[in-house]
Amino acid sequence: MMKTDPGSIPCPTSPQMSRPKRTAWGVLPLAVLAAAPWLTARAQPAALDGGGRRAASPSYTVDGSLGSLTGTAVASAPAVVARHGYAGQLYDLHRLALEAAPPVLNEGGTAQLTAFAVLDDATVLALAPAQIAWSVTSGPIASIGAPGIAAAALVYQDSPATVRASYQSIAGTLTFVVLNVGQDDFPPYAGDGLEDAWQVQHFGLDNPNAAPNADPDSDGVNNRHEFTADTDPADPRSFFRIQGVSLETGFSTRFQSSAKRRYTLFFATESEGGAWTSLPQQTDVAGTGDVLTLTDSTPRPGPQRFYRVRVTAQ
């Protein structure tokens, strides 16, 4: 910085008005401030950031780097937002952000739960699993062990589950889906050959009347056959049967169908114990949920013909 002697300030009434100026006018205001006895502040112009080089003034030096001490850094996995250039940071916890990996969990499987603290300045602080207290709010989560491993229970249908995390004074919840992978593994209906969702639909979660050989509606058709035909096992009027036949164009038969089942028409030209043959155009016909008609329009030899209908799950 250039220094200026206050005694050299030009005076309009001085004879020196005609003499050449010997001081640059650009520094005059600073010289006045330095000399004024009623002011204590002193301006010392200098670069504050040398962009990685040393910046200095008569009173201090600064070693800095624009590249690493400023700005915001963001990482996606794990999700972290950090602001640099501060010796320390004071913040308030705003909320918890929770994640599950994988986000959709198979029944009987496990998922890693993770929590992040979202701060009041929108930055994110990663939290160690041991810092979080986890609990199950609802749904088929059998347990949450350390460090944040959630174990899914067996289910009879795709089911939502909600877990809760707490950290210091804040808490958050996360809801995800537990997928029904096996159709016959849900206790106490596991391994009996009947679809668990069908058993729960008609008998609730734990009912001995749901057993395959039981016939709780006393219509002579047990639950195994009621399930195969997707009829109502609690309604004695509901079971699979042929409702009528017609010989106008070959042979036609009609019956109440289920939209969740498929139907095939077979024929035999001898006795019922003979060889059954399916009709190509009447094989695995999708049910409609209404009355369905299957037809054999081809003339068959012999005095007698026999027909039957097979029903299978989709």
Ligand SMILES: [Ca+2]
């Ligand atoms: Ca299941």
Ligand SMILES: [Ca+2]
């Ligand atoms: Ca079952």
Ligand SMILES: [Ca+2]
């Ligand atoms: Ca029955």
